Amino acid sequence: MRDFALAAEVEELCAAADRLGRSSLAPAVRDHEEAGAWPAAVTDILDGFPLAGLDLPESLGGVDAGCLTKVAVLETLALHDAAGLPAADRTGPTVGALAACPDRALATSVAASLLAGEASSAFTVPDEELGSSELFWGPSNPPLRWIWACAGSELALVEVTGPVRPAKVLAFQASGGVAVPFASTTERGRWDIGVHAALAVRGRARLWAAAIAVGVAEAALQETLQYTTDRVVFGKPVAHHQGNAFDLAFAASRVHASRLVVRDAAASFDRDEVDAGFWATQAWLETMENAFLVTDIGIQLLGGHGFIVDHLAEKRFRECRHLAMLAGALDAAEADVAAAVLDVPDALLAGLEQQR
Amino acid sequence: MIELDRRTMEMLEEVRALGREHIRPMGLEADRTASPPPVDHPFYLICTRQGGLISGMIGAEEGPTSLDWKPVRNFLIGEETAYWDRGVALSLPGPGLGGPALRNTATPEQRQRFLAIFDDHSTARWGAMAMTEPGAGSDVARIATRARKDGDEWVLNGQKMFCSNSARADWVVVWATVDPALGRGGHRAFVVERGTPGFEIIKVEHKMGSRGYETASFVLDDVRLPADNLLGGESFYESRKGFKASMATFNMTRPLHTAHGVGMGRAAHDFALDFVRAEYPAQGRRRQRALERLARIRRRLHTARLMYLQAVWLAKTGQSNALEASYAKMYSPPIVLEAVVAALDILGEAGVRNDRMLEKLYRDAKILDIGEGTQQVQRVVVARQLFDFPRDA
Numbered sequence: 001m002r003d004f005a006l007a008a009e010v011e012e013l014c015a016a017a018d019r020l021g022r023s024s025l026a027p028a029v030r031d032h033e034e035a036g037a038w039p040a041a042v043t044d045i046l047d048g049f050p051l052a053g054l055d056l057p058e059s060l061g062g063v064d065a066g067c068l069t070k071v072a073v074l075e076t077l078a079l080h081d082a083a084g085l086p087a088a089d090r091t092g093p094t095v096g097a098l099a100a101c102p103d104r105a106l107a108t109s110v111a112a113s114l115l116a117g118e119a120s121s122a123f124t125v126p127d128e129e130l131g132s133s134e135l136f137w138g139p140s141n142p143p144l145r146w147i148w149a150c151a152g153s154e155l156a157l158v159e160v161t162g163p164v165r166p167a168k169v170l171a172f173q174a175s176g177g178v179a180v181p182f183a184s185t186t187e188r189g190r191w192d193i194g195v196h197a198a199l200a201v202r203g204r205a206r207l208w209a210a211a212i213a214v215g216v217a218e219a220a221l222q223e224t225l226q227y228t229t230d231r232v233v234f235g236k237p238v239a240h241h242q243g244n245a246f247d248l249a250f251a252a253s254r255v256h257a258s259r260l261v262v263r264d265a266a267a268s269f270d271r272d273e274v275d276a277g278f279w280a281t282q283a284w285l286e287t288m289e290n291a292f293l294v295t296d297i298g299i300q301l302l303g304g305h306g307f308i309v310d311h312l313a314e315k316r317f318r319e320c321r322h323l324a325m326l327a328g329a330l331d332a333a334e335a336d337v338a339a340a341v342l343d344v345p346d347a348l349l350a351g352l353e354q355q356r
Numbered sequence: 357m358i359e360l361d362r363r364t365m366e367m368l369e370e371v372r373a374l375g376r377e378h379i380r381p382m383g384l385e386a387d388r389t390a391s392p393p394p395v396d397h398p399f400y401l402i403c404t405r406q407g408g409l410i411s412g413m414i415g416a417e418e419g420p421t422s423l424d425w426k427p428v429r430n431f432l433i434g435e436e437t438a439y440w441d442r443g444v445a446l447s448l449p450g451p452g453l454g455g456p457a458l459r460n461t462a463t464p465e466q467r468q469r470f471l472a473i474f475d476d477h478s479t480a481r482w483g484a485m486a487m488t489e490p491g492a493g494s495d496v497a498r499i500a501t502r503a504r505k506d507g508d509e510w511v512l513n514g515q516k517m518f519c520s521n522s523a524r525a526d527w528v529v530v531w532a533t534v535d536p537a538l539g540r541g542g543h544r545a546f547v548v549e550r551g552t553p554g555f556e557i558i559k560v561e562h563k564m565g566s567r568g569y570e571t572a573s574f575v576l577d578d579v580r581l582p583a584d585n586l587l588g589g590e591s592f593y594e595s596r597k598g599f600k601a602s603m604a605t606f607n608m609t610r611p612l613h614t615a616h617g618v619g620m621g622r623a624a625h626d627f628a629l630d631f632v633r634a635e636y637p638a639q640g641r642r643r644q645r646a647l648e649r650l651a652r653i654r655r656r657l658h659t660a661r662l663m664y665l666q667a668v669w670l671a672k673t674g675q676s677n678a679l680e681a682s683y684a685k686m687y688s689p690p691i692v693l694e695a696v697v698a699a700l701d702i703l704g705e706a707g708v709r710n711d712r713m714l715e716k717l718y719r720d721a722k723i724l725d726i727g728e729g730t731q732q733v734q735r736v737v738v739a740r741q742l743f744d745f746p747r748d749a
Contacts, residue, residue, distance in 0.1 A: 003669055003673070004665075004666045004669050004670075005673075225742060225743055228743075229743045239739075239743050239745070240745065240746055242736075245735065245736070245739040245745050246732070246735040246739070248739060248742060248743070249686070249734070249735035249736075249737075249738035249739045249742065250686070250735065252683070252738060252742055253682075253683040253686045253687055253738065254687075256663070256680070256683045257659050257662075257663060257683070257687055260659065260662040260663060260666055261655075261658070261659050261662060264662055279658070282651070282654070282655040282658065285652075285655060286655050286656070286659055334648050334651065334652075335648075337648075337651035337654075337655070338644065338647035338648040338650075338651045339647070340651075341629075341647055341650050341651040341654055342629065342632070342633065342647065344654075346622075347658055348360065348432075348661065349368065351365050352365065352368055352369055352372055
């Protein structure tokens with residue numbers, strides 16, 4: 001991103017995503033959850049964007065529009081309904097893994113199956129201390145076939161070849177959901193890609209989740225503003241009580257902050273910066289912290305209405321926590337940035353760093 | 357994000373060298389003696405001779421209408437100077453906060469008249485701006501300093517406080533009201549020059565921190581000013597332009613405050629980072645905990661920097677930035693304090709020693725959440741823009 005402005009073509013793409021979201025996603029959010037999927041008419045349109053190929057390199061069959069474009073579109077769609085995104089964006093959090101995979105033929109083959117709509121993919125950060133016996137959740141529309149795992153400096157790809165079971169989870173029901181025991185998978189490759197590249201792979205996955213979280217948080221903010229300016233308590237709108245007004249202002253500032261860091265990290269990927277993975281992980285941590293606060297305020301200011309499914313506040317509250325559980329959850333991310341913080345220079349003043 | 361050109365990097369390197377050699381030692385000395393550097397301090401002359409390289413965030417001749425206006429560069433310089441010592445940074449010669457006030461309100465003739473003194477590179481000179489009063493701090497709309505037209509002159513009466521550098525300034529931009537009943541519509545900005553009869557400094561404050569610059573109070577007792585000292589001329593104040601101009605000033609000073617905060621937070625971060633490198637064992641629970649806290653500081657300071665740069669970029673591109681300026685001002689001060697506290701914790705008990713700079717930063721940082729509108733004021737400003745939060749709520 002240069003000078004904080006999105007390119008005109010990205011704005012146009014976001015406008016199209018916004019129109020689709022308004023007309024086809026927002027009016028039927030609960031129906032999508034019930035059905036376990038977004039309507040085919042919607043996913044067909046998204047395939048035409050193409051959502052899954054938007055930030056995928058051309059060499060892997062994508063259109064290589066860049067990470068910044070992708071996060072802007074994801075945020076826009078999530079504003080209307082995030083629940084089907086993990087399934088609709090079949091490359092989603094795995095774009096970094098696909099791009100970094102040393103076996104180009106294998107990566108191309110995997111990407112082709114995803115772009116063709118034949119398979120879904122998932123990304124996980126195995127816990128090296130606890131050990132990981134299964135993938136706890138992945139999208140299942142279409143069937144989950146590829147799982148990328150990245151820990152330390154290692155990247156691995158496994159293919160689902162055995163039985164899986166339906167996974168009842170916190171959110172994103174419109175993407176289906178399965179749990180996959182690793183005993184039901186067959187390893188297709190394992191590579192030591194180096195610490196920087198591995199952090200970039202994990203960072204790219206985390207940034208994908210962060211972009212969705214920005215949209216969810218923005219939606220929560222907008223609904224809360226709408227509700228609290230309409231509903232009257234103690235003689236004036238909820239929002240006009242100063243304590244509530246302060247919470248709303250705080251929430252708005254945090255959504256703004258999250259959007260900036262996510263787009264900044266995305267631009268860092270687009271410039272192939274060596275520390276993009278570090279800053280993307282930082283963006284995810286920042287966004288998740290903010291999104292929890294914003295969606296919590298979203299429920300709190302709706303009072304009892306926030307707790308019932310007549311409103312979407314509870315859904316957004318669940319979605320943000322779910323997003324924080326992906327890619328190894330927040331603890332793994334904090335460990336990643338802590339491990340790198342002594343070596344990563346200031347993002348803007350790196351050239352001056354040696355003179356401190 | 358913003359990419360820095362070579363000239364900006366050169367300037368930042370120059371600031372960094374000056375910071376290490378002059379600014380930080382001056383700040384530590386000012387803190388120890390509880391008084392800002394004297395006006396004839398040699399470093400002020402160095403700055404002046406360099407044409408005010410680091411004298412302020414906005415160059416004397418520069419503004420939104422000028423192709424030479426480099427607010428991003430200037431704000432980064434502001435961040436870097438605050439890294440070494442924010443108090444001293446605020447004390448540096450130049451128009452100071454009066455600069456943006458002039459930029460937003462003055463006629464070309466007035467800019468020439470009041471800013472030309474900064475072209476004289478033989479003597480350090482200061483400008484200042486005064487808004488806060490004993491009865492009007494955060495709620496600037498309540499200022500009570502009166503301005504009365506008397507023939508071809510204006511007569512000012514009132515009192516101002518917490519005014520940076522006003523005791524050493526050649527002129528002070530003073531905000532006054534022609535009629536409190538008009539509310540914001542009554543606001544006017546005047547330039548009061550040093551030596552004007554009735555203008556008297558009555559107190560230089562003793563502060564917990566940020567002692568590198570003076571904070572003064574003054575009275576205006578029948579101060580008579582020529583009509584030309586009304587910034588922008590009378591026509592400027594039609595349609596509430598006066599209050600809007602003062603708010604436009606804040607729309608630049610609030611991001612600058614954030615930039616200063618990022619610099620101070622970076623100073624704490626770097627101090628703690630060096631301490632971890634030098635003193636912590638290579639493995640262990642404490643080291644892991646310290647690194648996680650440092651990583652969090654890095655993240656939040658990076659976010660704060662993006663927020664102020666975006667607010668400045670909006671101004672640079674002619675877009676409204678009132679909301680974003682307040683977002684930045686809301687976000688930054690608690691983060692800076694968190695950074696300093698984390699750094700203190702990382703040093704352990706040694707953190708409280710006053711030869712370690714961090715305890716000074718702890719005292720310095722709190723003002724960031726007060727000056728240019730408190731955290732609470734920012735929330736009011738944001739709420740008014742988000743959903744028309746009523747003024748009497």
